[in-house]
Amino acid sequence: MSAPIIKIDGISKSFGTFKVLDGLSMQVMPREKLALIGPSGSGKTTILRILMTLERIDSGHIQIDGEQLYHMERNGQLLPADERHLARMRQKIGMVFQLFNLFPHKSVIDNVTLAPILTKGIPRAAAEKRAMELLDMVGMADKAKAMPAQLSGGQKQRVAIARALALQPRIMLFDEVTSALDPELVEEVLNVLWRLCSETDMTMLLVTHEMGFAHDFADRVLFFDRGKIVEEGKPDEIFRNPKQERTQGFLKKIIAAGHRV
């Protein structure tokens, strides 16, 4: 068995006096598809944002692909990471946001090519060719010249996925990528995720409220509550036969609210 690609080791994170994560540890294997579920405010988004280096951690260690994320070695000493180290580490990770965060002043194709051209120095023509392949994959090739404002939510989200893929990260983070969408648009995006999941060997972490999707998609499900992993396991175990009371309660509520599991 190979080494974990993400290794989180006793990390803590507070906002002001409020402790969101308290000594959390977890590991993710290469090519694993991981679903993170749990009630609102339990810290799911925070974990993804920490991995994307959008938030700093207060203590603990994270290793990505065998390398420290927030620390770097210099002459045998472990120092806090500088911006250069972080930038290098970020190349391995991509993220798709709940609210898409497309660049509104750039066309669809420019959104996808901007980072490869700027950060990898890929020539524009090559970048655009690759971008068109990605847009084709997410079914947005015909909208390459459109501006984000002209797209529906589901279309925006698909472009956002293509944009993240363009940097060819080894790990992709998805944060409730369907929850800002109308029910009918959710399908479009889930379809793209299905394809991605079956066709690539990226490691994927997915925060979602779509229990049905989490069930079918994930190799492993983590149930979070108050910054702790309450329960984890194969989707069938978690959804059909949750062991913890908290998990049972959560799933019951979700079902009562009309969601299919």
Added chain:
Amino acid sequence: MSAPIIKIDGISKSFGTFKVLDGLSMQVMPREKLALIGPSGSGKTTILRILMTLERIDSGHIQIDGEQLYHMERNGQLLPADERHLARMRQKIGMVFQLFNLFPHKSVIDNVTLAPILTKGIPRAAAEKRAMELLDMVGMADKAKAMPAQLSGGQKQRVAIARALALQPRIMLFDEVTSALDPELVEEVLNVLWRLCSETDMTMLLVTHEMGFAHDFADRVLFFDRGKIVEEGKPDEIFRNPKQERTQGFLKKIIAAGHRV
């Protein structure tokens, strides 16, 4: 059999060049509970807004309780309604919005008492007594002094329902009253609707994406598409055995997206 309380007769409505409703007709009986379902943009909200006089119609007629809504008779002539006529007609109708629309600068109880005091001249003491009964009914009596900003979405929506009930309308309109809520909060509001539905003899029109709730709650379901009624019938007929292809497709998508029917 009694006369319909709402009688919609060939109404049309356009926004700019876009025709939302095109010669729509329908009737609602007193005490009927009606669910309006259909894809996004099909005109469900528009119908409720027209009944609440938040939008004008371009042509057609609406009768509420035997009286013209947008027209008034003067010396045997049918004239466009003036503000006084509309105000009188509005007394029969209450509406609860998707985004609650509470008054943020007024406490919960003031939200509920404001309109009765101002529009019906009810003394403050009496209005507050009645408001407390309503807040009690929606399970919000203990938050009477709270400000809306201190409430969760589900709590806000329950206050909004109490506020609309305080004017004792004969018809209540609910526009996707749960869709802005976190899954876990939806339940609170649905519970209130259940009670309302079983305890009062108000006529209720409910636009919803909660198919399960629509199924159990409604006497009759209307399926809309592009401003037309595509199919209507008892909930069991519509959900278990839809006749129209469009309805079948819609329900299939909703199921695929993880909603329970």
Added chain:
Amino acid sequence: MTQWSGYFGLIMQGALVTIELTLMGSVLALIMAFLAGLGRLSRFFAIRALATAYIEFFRGTSIFVQLFWAYFVLPFIGISLTPLQAGVLALGLNVGAYAAEVVRGAIQSIGREQYEACTALNLGRWQGMRHVILPQALLVMLPTFGNNAIELLKATAVVSLISLADLTFQAQVVRSQTGNTLVPFTTILIIYFVLALIISWGVRSLERRMARGLDGVRV
């Protein structure tokens, strides 16, 4: 240089005039702001046109011209104002025109859904405005009103040009009587700044009091 204390008294007299002007000007500006701001949202064309004309005219012509007009030209059509009246009139009308746009903008910034909630609750136009829209809009206006008041305070310096013995004017007098420029001007700069601080502090605490409860903690 024993007279400094006396001259300082002179400057304080000027400060009183400046405060008086600022207060009275602000009151006039506030009245005009609501009249014209609500006027611009009126259903009646004539009222809208009148309010728009007032706003564009007073924002368009410089405060100086308005001041000189109020002081030197109005008497020719039979309206003779004391310098103080002319100053208050020009400042109040000028700043009122700017504040009117603040009133209008704040009212329009209140979301359509609040108006719709009013309709759904069958509140009349004025009832909705009075109980629902204005209380919320007021909070939006307040910070900008604070800035407007500071603008007005600063504009009072201009009235020294029509011989009203305000702070700046008194500094000029002290300067020509003593031959010293640095001391009187530094003094009044500090006084103006302190007055501006008092205004913004006052507005902020008012704002805090009014905002109480609007962004409480979600329980």
Added chain:
Amino acid sequence: MEWDWNFVWEIMPTLIQGVKITILATLLGSVLAAIVGLAIALARRSPNKGLSRTVGFLAEFIRGTPLLVQLYFIFYVLPDIGILLPPLVAGVIGLGLHYGTYTAEVYRAGIENVPRGQWEAAKACNLNARQTWTHIIMPQAIPPMIPALANYFIAMFKETPLLSAITVLELMNQAKSVANTYYRYVEPMTLVGAFFLVISLFSVVLLRWLERRYGKIER
């Protein structure tokens, strides 16, 4: 006192001289204000607390005190420490500094109005700080600033009459000089007012256009 058209034509050339200076002062002042504002905005964002606080306080001070007094200061007090500026230069510096404190706020708001998600998306795309500024933040921040900046430049234009206090022969000063020569105030003051009104009405049209063109970014 009657309106005298002959007199109007007689003084027109003199007033036009003044108009030129007024416009020149406004243009130079605007350029300076744009630069000063940017410098202030950047200094206030600086991680160096000493720098950002000092600049912040100075900007507050300049914004809280009248431009007229600042002009006196620049023109009559600075020479004592060896800084001798020609009137127009002193005037432009006064305008530029004063309005720079306003444009700084425009820059700040413009930058802060770019949603946090854009910074985060830029990071997730692995852009560095410079790339983030030039490709993501500035292109979104600048267009909505343009109408706000223009607004302040128009306000500055209306304050140029203050330069008469430091002997700049702009429009207002020319008008006063004419008035003093002939002992007639009505015509020159009215002409000055009309001139400001005309330019302002034009600039309102320009502003509306700028707002439509640049005011909103569609998301």
Added chain:
Amino acid sequence: ADDSKLEELKAQGFARVAIANEPPYTAVAADGKVSGAAPDVAREIFKRLGVNDIVASISEYGAMIPGLQAGRFDVVTAGLFMKPERCAAVVYSEPVLCDAEAMLVKKGNPKGFKSYEDVAKDATATIGAPGGGTEEKLALTAGVPRDRVIVVPDGQSGLKMLQDGRIDAYSLPVLSINDLVKKANDPNLEVVAPVVGAPVYCDGAAFKKGDEALRDAYDVELAKLKESGEFAKIIEPYGFSAAAAMSTSRDKLCSAK
């Protein structure tokens, strides 16, 4: 109707007087009390006319006549020298304060100015003068182009601009200049007085057209004051010459070309 103005003032108990912010014509003490040659004379005469007090407001020179016309003041006593155009715009009393013109220049008079014409001849020279004042007009008539006559708001500003080298000369009446120099206490300044070719001017109390009756009453008391010698007692401490005022008349000054 002619006497009505005086009756009005009596009833009101005070007269509104416009003065300039220019010592020694006027002075404002540290306690804010207005004194100086012109207001002191006016105060005395009005007292004799039965108007108990004067309320003085300081005004720019340029604003005095319009202010008078607009009814803002009842009288101007501010060193507003009599000149034919002005005599046409207002009605003057008999002369009160007389003074010649002076120029303030740098020590040693580097440009050798003796007259306004000298300033006109030197193409680089600039001269400062109060806006709407006599000196501005004298300089312009002497041929100094408009852009070299700098309109200076007040005496201190003029002094400062000269010290700072912004202007080459600053022109005011002799006594005003002397007062400025005394306060400035600056050895690098020099006074050129009187300016060659510039007439000696006298001011008078200026009334609005139509107030001739009031002016005549004022003249009567002024004449008495001059005769009794009290006039000299009031103005001479300020440096003005009573003899000069008594040696000329309004008619002479107003018809001078």
